[in-house]
Amino acid sequence: MPHETTKNAAGALDVAVLVSVGRHPVTGRTRRADQDARAVEAALTLNKAHVRLIHAGRHETDSETALRGYLGMGFEGLTLIEQTRDADVLPALTSTLREAPPRLLLCGTRAETGEGSGLLPYLLAESLGWPIVTGLAEIERIEPEHVTLLQALPRGQRRRLRVRLPAVITVDEAAPAPRQSAFGPARRGRLVVSEQVSRPDAALAGWTLEPARPRPKRLKVVKAASARDRFKAAAAKAEGGGGQVLTDATPEQGAEAIVKLLQDEGVLRRLL
Amino acid sequence: MSEIVRRDPRKEWIARNRLHPEHLDVLAELGEGAAPSEWPGPNGRIRRDPHAVGFTGPNGIKRIDRSGVQQGAGRSSAGDRGDGQPARQRVEIESPAFLVAVVPDLAGGRLSSHDRDLLGLARRLADADPQAPGAVVAIVFGEARESGFAEAGVDRLVTLDEPRLAGYAPEARIAALSAIEESLSPRHWLLPDSALGGGELGRRLAARLGERPAAGLWQIEPDAGSALGWHATCRGAAGSLDIRRDLPRVALALAECAEPVSETVHAARPLAPPALPEAFSRVEDLGAVAVDPASVALGEAEFILAAGNGIRDWEGYHRAATALGATEGASRVAVDDGFMPRDRQVGATGTWVTARVYVAVGISGAIQHLQGIQRCDKVVAVNVDPGCDMIKRADLAVIGDSAAILEALVTRVEQARQEDGGKRDAA
Ligand SMILES: Cc1cc2nc3c(=O)[nH]c(=O)nc-3n(C[C@H](O)[C@H](O)[C@H](O)COP(=O)(O)OP(=O)(O)OC[C@H]3O[C@@H](n4cnc5c(N)ncnc54)[C@H](O)[C@@H]3O)c2cc1C
Numbered sequence: 001m002p003h004e005t006t007k008n009a010a011g012a013l014d015v016a017v018l019v020s021v022g023r024h025p026v027t028g029r030t031r032r033a034d035q036d037a038r039a040v041e042a043a044l045t046l047n048k049a050h051v052r053l054i055h056a057g058r059h060e061t062d063s064e065t066a067l068r069g070y071l072g073m074g075f076e077g078l079t080l081i082e083q084t085r086d087a088d089v090l091p092a093l094t095s096t097l098r099e100a101p102p103r104l105l106l107c108g109t110r111a112e113t114g115e116g117s118g119l120l121p122y123l124l125a126e127s128l129g130w131p132i133v134t135g136l137a138e139i140e141r142i143e144p145e146h147v148t149l150l151q152a153l154p155r156g157q158r159r160r161l162r163v164r165l166p167a168v169i170t171v172d173e174a175a176p177a178p179r180q181s182a183f184g185p186a187r188r189g190r191l192v193v194s195e196q197v198s199r200p201d202a203a204l205a206g207w208t209l210e211p212a213r214p215r216p217k218r219l220k221v222v223k224a225a226s227a228r229d230r231f232k233a234a235a236a237k238a239e240g241g242g243g244q245v246l247t248d249a250t251p252e253q254g255a256e257a258i259v260k261l262l263q264d265e266g267v268l269r270r271l272l
Numbered sequence: 273m274s275e276i277v278r279r280d281p282r283k284e285w286i287a288r289n290r291l292h293p294e295h296l297d298v299l300a301e302l303g304e305g306a307a308p309s310e311w312p313g314p315n316g317r318i319r320r321d322p323h324a325v326g327f328t329g330p331n332g333i334k335r336i337d338r339s340g341v342q343q344g345a346g347r348s349s350a351g352d353r354g355d356g357q358p359a360r361q362r363v364e365i366e367s368p369a370f371l372v373a374v375v376p377d378l379a380g381g382r383l384s385s386h387d388r389d390l391l392g393l394a395r396r397l398a399d400a401d402p403q404a405p406g407a408v409v410a411i412v413f414g415e416a417r418e419s420g421f422a423e424a425g426v427d428r429l430v431t432l433d434e435p436r437l438a439g440y441a442p443e444a445r446i447a448a449l450s451a452i453e454e455s456l457s458p459r460h461w462l463l464p465d466s467a468l469g470g471g472e473l474g475r476r477l478a479a480r481l482g483e484r485p486a487a488g489l490w491q492i493e494p495d496a497g498s499a500l501g502w503h504a505t506c507r508g509a510a511g512s513l514d515i516r517r518d519l520p521r522v523a524l525a526l527a528e529c530a531e532p533v534s535e536t537v538h539a540a541r542p543l544a545p546p547a548l549p550e551a552f553s554r555v556e557d558l559g560a561v562a563v564d565p566a567s568v569a570l571g572e573a574e575f576i577l578a579a580g581n582g583i584r585d586w587e588g589y590h591r592a593a594t595a596l597g598a599t600e601g602a603s604r605v606a607v608d609d610g611f612m613p614r615d616r617q618v619g620a621t622g623t624w625v626t627a628r629v630y631v632a633v634g635i636s637g638a639i640q641h642l643q644g645i646q647r648c649d650k651v652v653a654v655n656v657d658p659g660c661d662m663i664k665r666a667d668l669a670v671i672g673d674s675a676a677i678l679e680a681l682v683t684r685v686e687q688a689r690q691e692d693g694g695k696r697d698a699a
Contacts, residue, residue: 025510116509117487119475126479131443131554134472150561151440153468154379156568158561159440164554172467203484207517212507215490218528223535243651245669247658254670255680258631258652259688261668265650266380267575267629268596268685 012050013142015043016102018093018120019055019078021066022112030062032069035108037178039171040073042136043106044179049142054096056081056089059193071189072181080191088201090120094127095196101128103165104147109134109172115204125168132168133161136175279312287311288319360537365398365427368407372398373458374426375449376410377469380628381417383424386464386527391425393492393530394462397502398427400494406459409543411452413437413445422540425533430543437548440557446476447551453481455546459500465489465524474524485522490529492519565599570616570623573599575631576648578618580641581605582634582655585675589633592678595685601625603635619644634674637662654678 017040022033043051053070057063059082071078081092097105110118125132137152140160147167151159152174163169222233246254262268286298288311309324325336372394376387383391391408398406407427414433421429430452436444452458461481463474465488478485488507495503498518507526508515565573577593578601579586593600602612604619618625620640630648635641637653637660645651645665653666654677663669670677 023510023512025512110510112510114509115515116513117475117485117506118471119478119485119487122475122479132476133555135468148558153560154572155574156563156572157574158563160558160561161440162556162558167554203517207515209508210514210516212512212514215528218531243663243665243667243669245658245663245666245671247671249670249672251672251676251680252684254654254672254677255684257668258654258670258677258681259684261650261652262575262596262629265629267598268688 012048013046013104014102015046015049015051015104015106016097017043017051017053018105018107019053019067019070020108020111020113021055021057021063025112030066032066032178032181033108033112034178035110035171035173035175037070037073038173038175039106039108039136040070041178042139042171042175043104044074045176046139046142049104051075052102053078054081054093055079056083056092056096056196058083058085059191064191067191068186068189069181072183072186073179074182074185075189076185077190077192080193081196082193083196084198084200086200086205087198088204090123090127091199092196093120093124096194097124097128101166104142105130105166105168106136107168107170109170121168121170128166128168130166130168131163132170133163134170134172136169136171138176139169281314284311285314288313360423360535363427363536364539365405365407368398368427369401369404370398370406371409371428371456371458372406372460372462373409373411373452373456374462375470375473376412377464377466378412378414378416378418379469381415383418383420384464385532386466388424388532389527389529390462390464390525392532393525394460395425395533395536396492396530397460397462400501408538409456409458410540411449413448422537423533425536425538426540427538428543429540430545432545432548434548436551436553439559440555441553442472442476443553443555444548444551445473446480448545448548449473449477450480451546451548459521460519461522463522463524465526471524474522478522481522483520483522485524486517486520487524489519489523489525492529565593565597568599570599570601570618570625573601573625573627575599575629576601576618576625576627577631577633578602578635579606579612579633580635581609582636582674583611585678586611588675588678588682592682595682598631599627601630603638603641632662632666633678635662636660637665 019036019040020033022031022036024031040053043049053075055067055078059080067078081096083089083092107121110116121132133149133151135152137150137158139147139149141148145165146162147165148160148162149169151161153159222230224230224233246257283298283302286292286294287302289295310318310320313319374391374394376383376390378387394408398408408425409428409430410421410426411430411432414437416431432448437448461477464470465474474485486504486506489504490507491505493503494501500519502519504517504519504523506515506517575598577596577598579589580603583589583606600612600616601618602616604617604621606612607614607617617623618641620643622644624644624647626647628649629652630645631652633654642661642665651666653662653669654674655662655669655671656673658671
């Protein structure tokens with residue numbers, strides 16, 4: 001079922017998703033990047049949206065298989081801005097988006113290849129002058145001028161935000177998992193190549209990139225004045241560090257003390 | 273008490289002379305009890321009486337404690353704070369050559385271990401040249417409950433406490449940081465590369481300042497050839513690449529990027545914040561959304577009420593968990609007995625939890641269970657047995673019957689909620 005993407009129905013929200021070529025963490029094979037696929041999924045679940053995919057990079061067999069993974073999620077085409085290997089894709093993306101600005105721009109938080117610093121969405125937002133919001137969990141409602149969404153916080157918490165459109169929204173692992181990529185649509189979809197000048201990334205050329213070394217494990221060094229203290233610290237069983245013990249307290253006093261601690265820690269505040 | 277040791281040579285002389293008529297009085301006055309085992313001789317050399325060493329133990333046998341506690345008890349020796357920790361050296365940087373700005377996450381109002389590592393990194397940058405030391409400026413949003421900024425290595429503290437910076441206000445915060453950039457122009461900006469907070473704020477800041485930041489930084493080395501004198505190693509490409517590059521002005525560092533400060537204590541002197549510009553915000557924070565605590569994964573939950581074999585009234589326990597808004601957890605016995613589902617088990621063979629507050633009701637604290645709660649900040653124990661291991665681990669322990677205490681908790685919380693509701697209605 002091709003998504004209603006191609007018929008650019010009047011009144012439909014124009015959503016662009018930036019997709020990149022991912023890399024499987026174990027096998028190292030190219031694939032659709034996980035966060036980008038989640039961004040596409042979030043876009044596809046929107047009502048009455050015209051979704052288009054944009055990728056800036058090289059056009060090769062390897063990257064093409066990965067990009068077709070996105071087409072297999074229900075698209076007929078993908079805009080490929082062809083760039084050279086050492087190019088900084090930011091200028092090309094900025095000018096493409098300026099030419100045909102979407103109302104909503106979705107993308108993953110970090111790329112799985114290259115520098116992967118996660119800076120691109122911020123730079124795009126800064127140069128387009130749009131607001132940016134990270135960690136999308138769910139888009140709740142879209143109005144003509146605003147989008148209301150849930151942002152995923154650590155510890156499974158959610159925060160509701162209202163963002164002025166046009167906006168950039170980045171997606172990470174908190175968003176719903178992407179749908180499977182179907183083989184047929186992936187084969188049939190077209191990569192529409194568009195031309196943009198490639199600007200080489202001068203800074204990156206001056207850096208050395210090497211496979212990640214394992215980071216040294218931090219040693220637990222006990223700083224103590226005397227050898228006896230060091231020995232005690234090394235041989236110590238977990239002992240109570242000055243915990244307060246309420247013996248012979250009535251249940252009410254006990255509850256009072258517990259509630260006070262909970263309030264001090266701020267874990268009760270949300271409810272009260 | 274002052275650390276300076278004042279000597280009275282005449283009294284020392286009397287203390288050494290057992291035949292002096294005032295000998296015993298002077299000894300008592302010097303606080304040495306019966307006889308000192310060590311004293312400075314007339315030439316400043318330490319004299320020892322081997323017979324006076326030690327004390328008589330409970331069984332009448334002479335004991336010698338070599339830990340130094342005994343001698344150190346009366347006259348606390350310099351360089352020792354008495355709790356076994358070496359005293360920290362006080363460092364004041366009056367006129368810093370440059371500034372290193374650090375924006376800690378302060379999750380829950382306290383410095384996290386990531387923040388401390390970051391401050392350690394900032395100290396390395398600031399103290400590299402002893403001739404021209406820099407100062408570490410911590411920039412804190414909102415009221416901080418942390419009191420240990422000085423020990424963590426902060427020389428100056430800027431507190432930005434304004435209502436419009438509260439909550440999720442990234443645009444206002446970036447405007448504030450830009451104002452600080454203009455007024456203080458620090459040489460380095462360091463932020464923790466954490467998912468929300470530092471990682472986001474730092475990237476926004478870098479985009480605003482037009483700097484290309486070093487993200488995922490985990491190591492720095494001095495390098496005279498680069499602009500700021502440092503070389504950085506960063507993780508890139510989803511952790512599969514190491515990028516070696518010159519250290520830029522803005523750096524987002526991973527946890528364990530440097531050792532936290534442990535030997536010095538700094539001034540943490542408050543600096544007046546600059547006047548903040550009016551920022552127009554396009555992101556509006558509509559507040560936290562109530563999440564069903566039961567749906568939160570146990571490993572992520574912030575507040576857990578865990579039940580063990582000491583629970584008889586399971587209805588009351590579930591009621592308490594709902595009233596407190598806590599995620600439910602359980603010991604293995606409670607799970608094996610079929611009172612709780614398997615995915616709620618905490619411990620070595622269950623989930624390793626990271627809650628900020630962990631309330632263990634009727635759990636004895638077997639080592640397999642304690643392993644699972646190693647990373648919890650505050651532990652509260654409710655138990656009838658004051659000698660069990662959970663009480664030793666707990667920050668607050670209430671001795672008593674679980675059912676009665678849980679019921680009292682429910683009443684207390686509901687009462688607090690009503691009071692609060694009343695207040696809100698009145699306001
Ligand atoms: C290989 C292995 C792996 C294990 N892994 C785990 C694990 O992952 N997680 C885990 O939890 N356990 C694990 N265990 C089991 C563990 O050793 C303990 O048996 C278990 O944790 C004990 O659970 P408990 O504290 O609930 O029960 P108990 O040890 O029976 O403790 C009950 C406590 O409740 C108190 N109590 C009784 N009545 C009341 C009352 N009315 N009010 C208040 N307090 C009361 C008692 O004083 C006692 O302290 C493992 C064991 C093995 C061998």
